[in-house]
Amino acid sequence: DAGITQSPRHKVTETGTPVTLRCHQTENHRYMYWYRQDPGHGLRLIHYSYGVKDTDKGEVSDGYSVSRSKTEDFLLTLESATSSQTSVYFCAISGSGDRPNYGYTFGSGTRLTVV
Amino acid sequence: SQQGEEDPQALSIQEGENATMNCSYKTSINNLQWYRQNSGRGLVHLILIRSNEREKHSGRLRVTLDTSKKSSSLLITASRAADTASYFCATDDYTGGGNKLTFGTGTQLKVEL
Numbered sequence: 161d162a163g164i165t166q167s168p169r170h171k172v173t174e175t176g177t178p179v180t181l182r183c184h185q186t187e188n189h190r191y192m193y194w195y196r197q198d199p200g201h202g203l204r205l206i207h208y209s210y211g212v213k214d215t216d217k218g219e220v221s222d223g224y225s226v227s228r229s230k231t232e233d234f235l236l237t238l239e240s241a242t243s244s245q246t247s248v249y250f251c252a253i254s255g256s257g258d259r260p261n262y263g264y265t266f267g268s269g270t271r272l273t274v275v
Numbered sequence: 276s277q278q279g280e281e282d283p284q285a286l287s288i289q290e291g292e293n294a295t296m297n298c299s300y301k302t303s304i305n306n307l308q309w310y311r312q313n314s315g316r317g318l319v320h321l322i323l324i325r326s327n328e329r330e331k332h333s334g335r336l337r338v339t340l341d342t343s344k345k346s347s348s349l350l351i352t353a354s355r356a357a358d359t360a361s362y363f364c365a366t367d368d369y370t371g372g373g374n375k376l377t378f379g380t381g382t383q384l385k386v387e388l
Contacts, residue, residue, distance in 0.1 A: 195378075269315075
């Protein structure tokens, strides 16, 4: 999607290894989010950021950490990957300036498989 | 916890027919949004309706909101094969830390020629 890219698009990793997913935006949006999508659960919020170095937990944050050192990059780290973290991960952005616009723009997703 | 629940889970219709999908939610909201997801892709924002609005239109889309029943409906008129996708409602419980959205589990729409 225009203005937001996720990398990698696909990854297979072994249980117990750390994994970092990257979200990069060129829209200068303040708000960034990480969701995971699983069958039967829809999308669930993992972590979000409301500014550089300002982050907070979402609904399913256990086992995940995030960092945002620049406006354009939001990193999601699985500290020690488990099979339950096999999922499709989506990054989203919203807002401009100091006020959020309510609609999200989503990235294309990262399909992560933990074996 | 799931805020929005869509109904039906799956819907199959013929091209040219109207498609209606419903969303129920549990808590007070600031606004409700609908998104479309084509297979293997990210979600695309379709329309937003604020809590003080009852109906909103955008092209072939019509959204209604009933805050007393905590429910919303999305109507797609004159459907096309290209409308085949999953549709999600999402609610905004804005608390000042960013407009975090809670998504439902989605309705899979199939439009057949």
